[in-house]
Amino acid sequence: MNIDLTHEEVAFRDEVRQFLDTEYPEDIRRKRDESVPLTRDDMIRWQKALNSRGWFAVNWPVEYGGTGWTPVQKYLFANELANANAPHVVPFGVKMVAPIIYTFGNEAQKKRFLPDILSSDVWWCQGYSEPGSGSDLASLSTRAIRDGSHYVVNGTKTWTTLGQHADWIFCLVRTSSDVARKQEGISFILIDMKTPGVSVKPIITIEGDHEVNEIHFENVRVPVENLVGEEGKGWTYGKVLLQHERTNIAGVANSQYRLNKLRDRAGQSLHGGEPLVNDTNFVRKIAMLDIELKALEFTELRTLASVAVGNAPGPESSFLKIRGTEVQQALDALLVEAAGYYALPYVPQQYVLEYPAADRIGEGSETSTSLHYFNNRKASIYGGSNEIQKNIIAKHVLGL
């Protein structure tokens, strides 16, 4: 594959760099560099900055506000954002539910929902998993029973990422049990989180963060017009969405940024100790990761090229998900190793911009490596666990 850049592509890359120099809010940049968590407002401000340049809905068709970029432009854009350590966009609206709405939704739904996703004025979350249904998602039991012009929804969704901030949730629900296969009778509906009967309960994860939630639905009345596509076809739509989600999870550009950080760290003496570049074993581990990341990068480029000519990302998104998250977690482990015992203390009060640099334990980012390590155990679980991705590859790629 030839990835030499044309003059136009170099000009595009420079334009992205210029944008990041001038439009990436300085306080958010500092927070990212100093490992200070972003607020809801920070994330929205960043997304609005991207949208004001028309660069938020990278993959959408142009008619709905997408960029119309080539795969190479998308690749360059992702790389420049990662090199600037810019925040990830929150995927649930722009990368997940929007493609389902513009592909399977009706005109009224496109008009109603897409503009607010584009402007980040409405925050979405994803209601797929349930306490008894994760890997075996088709066994889900949240019910939506038709009652006149409404569905009445009862059940519980779990692990709902950033659901505490959400205005709307897209859900897979069971509209019929009278089916031959459990994948039938599932529908895809959109629920306003302010509807009476919706409640959000936090789940605190191992690193002490509130990122995920349990969401309860008790006799929640949802207008029938919030059904996307055909009743009973939700499994088909949900699968398309998961393939998009898995492709996004690979995070190649971000891993490249973190690998470069690891190299920098290894080249420096940490608080008077010997630099890790003098440790052949450690350097070998970095080299192995570098090779794996390069291979992954080419697989991602192939998928981007296929999506660009109108294909949905197919089962190859499972390869990307597995290898992408394995590389991320290997990086987490090496970064913790490189931080040494400075990765041990948990000092939540130092993760604010105002905390005096002189009082920081480590350089801030060293102590946060273990937080990231624990938080990112999720990467091989969400979007369908890596074991399940291997089953998909066995069935749909190897034909076993």
Ligand SMILES: Cc1cc2nc3c(=O)[nH]c(=O)nc-3n(C[C@H](O)[C@H](O)[C@H](O)COP(=O)(O)OP(=O)(O)OC[C@H]3O[C@@H](n4cnc5c(N)ncnc54)[C@H](O)[C@@H]3O)c2cc1C
């Ligand atoms: C931090 C985090 C955020 C998440 N965010 C969301 C979200 O926003 N919205 C949402 O809907 N869901 C979300 N999820 C849920 C996620 O998709 C599920 O956790 C995942 O699908 C696994 O389901 P489970 O947790 O029920 O585990 P289980 O399905 O109970 O699996 C337990 C273990 O058994 C293995 N296993 C299960 N079945 C098989 C099999 N057939 N073959 C081989 N191994 C198998 C799994 O790989 C896993 O290791 C999130 C999860 C996490 C951890």
